[in-house]
Amino acid sequence: MGNRTKRAAKLLTFTVLHAVPEDVDAPIILGMVELTDSTKLLCNGRCQEQELEIGQEVIINQKDDKYTFELKG
Amino acid sequence: MITTVNAFITGVGMTRFGKHPEQLLEDLIYDATRHALESCEEHGFESNYDAVFVGTMSAEEFTGDGNIGSLIVDKLGLVPVPVFRIETASSTGAGVFQAAVLAVASGIYNNVLVAAGEKMTHLPTAQTTQILAKVLSRNERAHGATMPALSALVTRKYMHRFNLSLEDLAAVAVKSHYNGSHNPFAHFQKEVTLEKVMESRIVAAPLRVYDCSPISDGAVTVGLTSKKSDVQVCGIGQGTDYLSLQDRSSLTSFNATKTAAKKAFEMANRTSREIDVAEVHDAFTPFELINTEDLGFFPEGEGGKAVVEGRTKLNGELPINTSGGHKARGHPVGASGLAQIVEIVWQLRDECDKRQVDNARVGLTQSIGGFASNNFVNILEAV
Numbered sequence: 001m002g003n004r005t006k007r008a009a010k011l012l013t014f015t016v017l018h019a020v021p022e023d024v025d026a027p028i029i030l031g032m033v034e035l036t037d038s039t040k041l042l043c044n045g046r047c048q049e050q051e052l053e054i055g056q057e058v059i060i061n062q063k064d065d066k067y068t069f070e071l072k073g
Numbered sequence: 074m075i076t077t078v079n080a081f082i083t084g085v086g087m088t089r090f091g092k093h094p095e096q097l098l099e100d101l102i103y104d105a106t107r108h109a110l111e112s113c114e115e116h117g118f119e120s121n122y123d124a125v126f127v128g129t130m131s132a133e134e135f136t137g138d139g140n141i142g143s144l145i146v147d148k149l150g151l152v153p154v155p156v157f158r159i160e161t162a163s164s165t166g167a168g169v170f171q172a173a174v175l176a177v178a179s180g181i182y183n184n185v186l187v188a189a190g191e192k193m194t195h196l197p198t199a200q201t202t203q204i205l206a207k208v209l210s211r212n213e214r215a216h217g218a219t220m221p222a223l224s225a226l227v228t229r230k231y232m233h234r235f236n237l238s239l240e241d242l243a244a245v246a247v248k249s250h251y252n253g254s255h256n257p258f259a260h261f262q263k264e265v266t267l268e269k270v271m272e273s274r275i276v277a278a279p280l281r282v283y284d285c286s287p288i289s290d291g292a293v294t295v296g297l298t299s300k301k302s303d304v305q306v307c308g309i310g311q312g313t314d315y316l317s318l319q320d321r322s323s324l325t326s327f328n329a330t331k332t333a334a335k336k337a338f339e340m341a342n343r344t345s346r347e348i349d350v351a352e353v354h355d356a357f358t359p360f361e362l363i364n365t366e367d368l369g370f371f372p373e374g375e376g377g378k379a380v381v382e383g384r385t386k387l388n389g390e391l392p393i394n395t396s397g398g399h400k401a402r403g404h405p406v407g408a409s410g411l412a413q414i415v416e417i418v419w420q421l422r423d424e425c426d427k428r429q430v431d432n433a434r435v436g437l438t439q440s441i442g443g444f445a446s447n448n449f450v451n452i453l454e455a456v
Contacts, residue, residue, distance in 0.1 A: 013233070013324060015225035016278045020217060021203040028217045032226050032319060040319040042216050049278070054233045065215060 007060045009033035009069065012040065016049045031069050033058055043067040078340065080174045082304040082453070083184070083296030084113030084120065085415045090291035090403030091194075091260040098129065098136050098192040099148040101292035106149055106188055109294035118302065124182040125149065125156040128169030128189035130407035134204045135192055145188060162208040163356065164442030165189060166293065166410025167449035171309050177297045184299075190292030191405035201288050205406065208443035210317040221285055223318050223444050224357040225277035230324045231359055232279065235374035239279060243270040244380050245358035246283045246400055252387060253397025255428040258412075260289045260403025284358040289403030293411040295418070301456070304421050307435075308341025308452035310334060316446050325374075329448035330367035330439060337437075337450040345369035348391065348452075349433045350420045352413035354441040355398040364439050365393060368450070387428055395420060395428045410440035414451060421455040 014031040029045030029052070043060060045052070046068050058069040086108025088101050096104075113120040127145045138144060142158040161168030166189040173187040193201055206219045213223065231237060247267055253259035270283040297306075312332025315321055322328065338344060345368055353364035362376030370391055371379045379385050385393035396402045396416040399409055417436035419425050433455075440449045 013226045013230035015222055015229060015280075016275075017217065017219065017222045017225070018274075018278075019202060019219070019221060019276045020199070021206055021214075021219060022199045023203075024217045030216060030218060030222050030226065032230075032324065040321075042213055042218060042317070042319050044216050054229070065212065067216070 005062045007035060009035045009058050009060045011052065011054060011056050011058050011069070013054060014045065014052050033060060033069055041067050043069040046070045078174065078178050078306050078309065079299050080177045080306040081298050081300065081302035082306070082418050083118035083298050083302055084109040084116065085295045085418045086112050087258055087293040087412055087415050088291050089258045090289045090405060090412070093290040094195065096290070098132055098190055099144055101192065101290060102145055102188045102190045102294070103148055105190065105292035105294040106186065109296055113296055118296065118298070119184060122151060122154060122184050122186045124176060125151055125154055125186045125188065126169050126173040126176070127156060127158045128160070128165040128407050128411065129158070129191055130160055130162055130165045131204050132191070135196065161447045162442035163406045164410050164440035164447055164449050165407040166412060167438060167440035167451060168410065168442065170295065170411055170414055170451065171311060171449060173297050174306050174309055177299050180299065185297045186294060187297060187411060188292065188294045189408045189411040191407040192290050193288050193405060194290050198288065213317055220444065221277040221280055221357065224359065225280045226318070227324055228357070228359040229279055231363065234325055235377070237377045239271060240267065241377040241381050242284065242358055243267050245355070245361050246270045248380060248386055249355065249394055249398045249400035252395050252428055253401025256397050256402060259397045259401050260287050261397065261401045280357060286356045286399035286404035289405045291403060291405040291408050293408045293415055295411060295414055303455060304418055305454050305456045306451065307454045308337035308343065310336030310340065310450045312448050314446050318444055326363055326367050327441065327445035327448060329445050330364060330450065333448045333450040334368050337452050341452040343435060343452060347435055348437045349435050350392050350395060350417065350430045351437040351439070352394055352396060352398070352416050353439045355394060355400050356404055356441065358400060360441065361393065361398065368437070368439055387430065392430045395425065395430060410438070410449065413438035413440060417453050421453060
């Protein structure tokens with residue numbers, strides 16, 4: 001548990017969610033990314049909405065069962 | 074193989090969809106059933122029933138009551154008639170309809186009442202959003218995903234892939250609200266402008282408030298019989314998909330719809346070109362485009378163009394969502410799939426007044442359960 005791994009991926013699509021469920025603070029960024037083996041993963045974005053673009057390269061961080069992505073470089 | 078389905082529609086009825094603060098779920102279903110029985114009388118159909126099929130999606134969570142089947146059959150005064158409760162997420166209204174069709178077509182029951190409803194508007198929106206999100210996978214919810222969030226992911230991908238503009242997307246809501254303005258049972262009965270849609274609050278970018286169906290209360294009842302009537306259920310189909318969106322092969326179409334449609338078209342011995350009028354599940358406006366493509370009405374990526382060109386409006390070549398759809402008629406989640414059936418029955422019986430489609434003989438409904446993980450297609454014909 002508590003393991004962290006980093007992987008390269010491509011951003012397939014993303015959203016910024018303003019209307020959130022009861023126990024979550026708005027807004028949150030969600031992205032669907034594709035890993036090099038074609039696996040898709042839903043991740044939370046650690047970046048600004050304006051920086052995002054479909055097709056860009058991102059880095060995936062895993063902590064337990066939660067995935068986040070950040071921009072490359 | 075062509076299957077002849079021995080299931081026909083008798084009386085149909087529904088409450089207006091919208092806010093009904095004074096009525097409980099069972100009151101709404103009672104009212105819808107009363108309207109259906111009046112419709113039975115009007116058309117000269119029998120109104121004695123040997124089974125009741127009830128559909129609600131999340132009644133336990135929304136109302137705090139359980140044992141919904143017994144609650145309804147008791148409220149309707151039909152004890153000791155058998156009752157079943159069916160749930161297939163947001164396609165529940167279609168799921169319960171198909172379960173009842175199977176019961177009638179099997180020959181075990183001759184006259185069945187199908188009643189579907191949901192009571193939602195009394196809870197705060199954030200709580201309702203959370204209840205609705207439970208249809209998603211645990212993994213998606215752990216990342217904060219909701220129905221609008223996943224819909225937004227699909228929308229952005231679709232817009233990027235098929236070069237759909239925000240203006241094109243807004244045209245769907247404008248059409249739905251126009252149709253809703255002619256439907257006395259719709260939650261929203263006012264037209265909206267393209268500007269109003271495009272300036273509305275963002276829910277999950279790029280989706281705005283006017284791209285999302287409202288939270289509504291409402292109920293619908295349909296009578297089914299094995300005896301010939303003027304409307305036959307000619308084809309039914311169901312299809313499933315992986316629970317998580319990330320496990321799907323496509324982010325811009327729904328395989329569960331394609332699977333359901335293939336079965337329904339085969340059973341009815343019809344093609345998509347033979348459909349005169351259709352109700353498709355537009356919980357979010359982009360779904361209408363994806364659905365009309367998955368059903369084979371338009372090529373992939375051209376659903377938006379069809380709306381913009383007016384091909385799906387009331388007097389277009391294939392009117393879609395004449396009721397106003399989930400967008401304008403409203404979306405009491407367990408009831409919507411059955412409301413789609415009612416709209417098609419009204420169209421086939423020439424009972425739609427200002428929103429009536431000329432010469433409607435063959436109609437189709439398509440319903441999405443969860444995030445398109447359990448979808449249904451029904452084909453009805455005037456006989």
